[in-house]
Amino acid sequence: AAGPEEVADRLVALHGSDPTTVFLGVGARLTDPAQAVSATERALYEGRTLVRMHGMRDTVFVFPAALTAVVHASTGLAVAARARAKLVRDMAAAGAPDAAWLKEVEESVLAALARRGQATAAELAEDEPRLRERFAYAPGKSYEGVHTVSSRLLRLLGVEGKVVRGRPLGSWTSTQFRWALAPAHRELDVADAQRELLGRWLAVCGPATEADLKWWTGWRAAEVRRALKALGARPVSLDEGTGYVVAGDAEPVAAPERPWAALLPALDPTA
Known part of the structure; x- marks a missing residue:
């Protein structure tokens, strides 16, 4: 293939949970594998011809930009509805604020991303301190834990197609991503x-x-x-x-x- 866009288009999607897989999968199929990292980074973070987003099975993939509307309508809408309902239930069970409060935080976060362009979760929490709120998950169960509003809400917004993962901190192997507003797409x-x-x-x-x-x-x-x-x-x-x-x-x-x-x-x- 001549470029990462052609690779993604021919395969429908590249598995994106592990950041290195995207680059290695592209490199294995390029005419010039040495261009895999630079060309894929340009496609993901500059040209936005490839988009890293939640897709099938609530898993992160890299899709051709032209396919994002298809993925969102075919898969994302149903997954997103379940994910939001679960987050609201988990917060209610922990005595955390309600859905209206969550919606306020969401709107504030999206406005902050619109101003910043891209931002890490920590940077967004500077603009919207309520992201730092914590609540107990599955209290009383063997897998009980503590979640932050930041970790759950940003993931939910990704599933809902409102934000996507942007350029990572560090190199192409990093798992720490910035967030960016999702590109607009048509409703299908x-x-x-x-x-x-x-x-x-x-x-x-x-x-x-x-x-x-x-x-x-x-x-x-x-x-x-x-x-x-x-x-x-x-x-x-x-x-x-x-x-x-x-x-x-x-x-x-x-x-x-x-x-x-x-x-x-x-x-x-x-x-």
Whole structure:
């Protein structure tokens, strides 16, 4: 591939939980692997042609910017609704302030990000001190802990598609990210977005069983079936049972002329 945008587009998404995986996955597929870090950083933090955001299974991925609306509508909306409800319940159980208070803090944080452009959680807490508030999580349980409003709220805003992870502190291997406002994207119909996302993934990684697709998307089985039907996916016979491919993709794949191997990171999307 000529650049990281082409890599991400061909794979649909790059797994982004581990920051190094994005760069290594791109480097493994570039014509000039030496450009992997510099070109990917430009795409993520300068040109914004790639966006690191929450996607399938409430997991962080790097997507082509043009695909963010599809991901948000197909996957993010449902995950975000559950995440906000859970945060409000957890705060209520700990005797912390209510949803109205949380909304005030949220609006203040988004305004601070609009002024700053990018900021760390600590920098945002300077503008909005209520981010430093703490509350007990799962009191009385063996996994009881203490959460900050900052850690839970910023993650929630990411799931809701309101903020994205920006340039990290330190090098490309750092796990400490700044936050930035999410790029604007169009609102899409959920069913249409699910059909498009499933079709893109099947075209790259198919064939896949219904169970495979349910796991990868994080959707309900009924949503997977609806998207397969809308897509006009073709059933094929696999060792695991019935699989699906996009129309026109049922022919056998030609074997390579010579054996080859690729060194890929642990969380590579094809692994």
